[in-house]
Amino acid sequence: MGGAGTFVVARWRPVQQHPVAGFLLPCQGDFMAASAQKVSRYTPGEWRNLRLGLLFVSPWVVGFVVFTIYPLLASLYYSLTRYDLLRPPVFLGIKNYTTLFFDDPHFWNVMGNTIYYVGVSVPLGVGSAFIIANMLNSRVVARTFFRGIIYIPSIVPAVASAMVWDFLMNVQWGAINGLLRFFGLPVIPFLSNPAWSKPSLILVAVWANGAAVVIFLASLQDVPRALYEAATVDGANIWHRFRNVTIPITSPIILFNLIMGLIVAFQEFTIPWLLTQGGPMNSTEFYLVHLYRNAFAYLRMGKASALAWILLFIIVVFTILVFRSSARWVYYGGDK
């Protein structure tokens, strides 16, 4: 070994072989080697800059460690304990996890409810947002007005939305059922029948999907006009242009909305809690509602922490699956 410089260069050399491109990147390699050499020879001024830099980022680092890393690790520990806040935690190993999977009378029902909700609300939400965005991207009358109207639900506080939907969908005095009754039609027990409760909550979720519409709108406005013109010249009709130009070009945004939708749907809490509190007959007991109930109604912090970690695992798995599938249907221009 011929000193630090030699060591650093030798260490960095494998990086020069690009794992994907499969060819050497001499410039990149030289730059990295040079940078790495510098690390070992900081001048006093650079050390000062480093200290200052660390000092300036320290509020964020401290906040991240105290408010994110510590609670994360603490919840991992608590998930292995029996902890009710009132007494010190008692270590149980993986018992909370095995109890959830094999002995909990609610867990699989909750999983079923959540998968149903995610499986229907996310595709429906993304699909409807995409269609609405396309409609709003065309030359319709009062386009600005409609754009505003579509976005408003996503900025209405969840509690206010819940109150409005409760009023609309109540089986006794709800406005929708009032209309049905007026026309002599049978009423719909939106929130009070187990068969209707989940579709009703999905309806509320899709209604409040204005943010996805706005993101789609922005992406639609970035689709090069030239592509549509070229497609038109080649004889493409409106469906062909939509199918072969609009969807591929906006597919990265569809992926983004799909993943964000998945993450949000798995963690749905506010609207179900306010509208149905998990009922009727546990039909809207979604994952986070169940987690909340375990943590704050039954004070089973250990079990609730285990539920949280299982949820994290589920979301990560679903996200990976969607990312993996994206290789088949997401178009990244020349960078695929």
Place this chain on the structure above:
Amino acid sequence: MTIPNISRRAFLRTTGLVAGTTALAACAVPGAAPAGGDTMASEPKTIEFVSGWGSAVEPFREIAQLDSFKALAGEDTEFNVRPVGLEDLAAALAAGDTPDGGSNIDYPGLWARGIVIDCNDYVNGSDIIDPSGVLEPVWNAAVYGSNLIGVPSVEGFMWYGMNYNAKHVEEVGLDVDDLPLTWEAVMEWHVELSKFDEGGNVIRMGFDPVDAMAAEPDFISHSFGHAWWNDEEQTFHFDHELMALGIETQAEFFRHIGPDNFAGLRSVEGQGRWGGSYYAEVQSIIMDGYWHCGETVSEKPELAPFNRSAWPPVPAFREGAKIQATGAHMIQIFKEANNPDGMFNFAEIMHTNEPMNIIFDSVGWIMGVKSFISTIDPDTYPGLRFYLESVDEVTDWIIGRRCPIHWYMYTQVNELREQVYRDFMTAEEAVAEMQKRAEAEWEAQGLS
């Protein structure tokens, strides 16, 4: 005036010093006082109290201003009371922000988890509290083995009664002189009192079996002559034919209304809370305690003149049994309390007439102190007379809410009862599942 130049290094050093000093100051022991006994003696004493029932907070504040309390606890005593939910209280206890005491909280649950102290020594040393002057079942509600898990001080009288809206009863032509004393008879009233529109939507329900005390597992089991919890053996007895019969009997009331109609009625804002549908006059009969009379006056004064009270029902095979329950809303003192003596002083003063009157006048609650009960005008609130005059006729007493996982089982019983009245399981399967869940929770909570 010139502005002195300051280098970046000097600036950072100065701000770092200030920040560090501030952090150190923040870490100092709160309330640390300089040496000297005189200074310590002059510090005001503080009592931190929590109440699980928000409506009681203002009366508690009023009581803390009484001269008699100040004479007992000290003129400079500061009394702070705040409403809490279970999760707030648990979080406060976990964070070390322990109040001195609390009321309307999960008494047996907190005792079973070792959070509160045995109050026997305090009570034995008191010149104010006379346990023999308190109704025996009310006092015993706080006795677990040889321990006194709190001081019965806030409320404790008759917890069960069939309260009904006389206006509704008369409207449908029912005879108020022939009150239903059995579940079968209550069902007949339920059918008569429930109203539907042309589309089959319920306008009014006769009786809601999950409102107020009717929702509690104690109520239905006691009415059918059964006890689901054995206090001495600490064992559960849900899986019993009488429990199943009780659940099935209640289910019939839901089926008459229609489960979806029922859920819809309760989901209307305010109608799902305790007594809400009775005050909204969409429920005609409510199983509730004596406090219902006073609360009706404060919740809906125009309804109060029509409020009547009677014996809660029993099944026909137990006809003639006059069931009743009591318990004690007590003041529990936390082990980590900073001022347990002050907290006990507050419990003591609650045994004198002036505070008991404040509580009664403001929220209609009665503390089961015999000398106080004898001073109450039975016509203060419509319906109250029944409770005051029937106390000696009770044939079957229980002390309610004794089980440390009572509130957990309350939710499970309601959940499983819904599965019964929606015909997803039989009552027998439901009580077997209740038993299983109760035993599992008992073990999971580390109470076995």
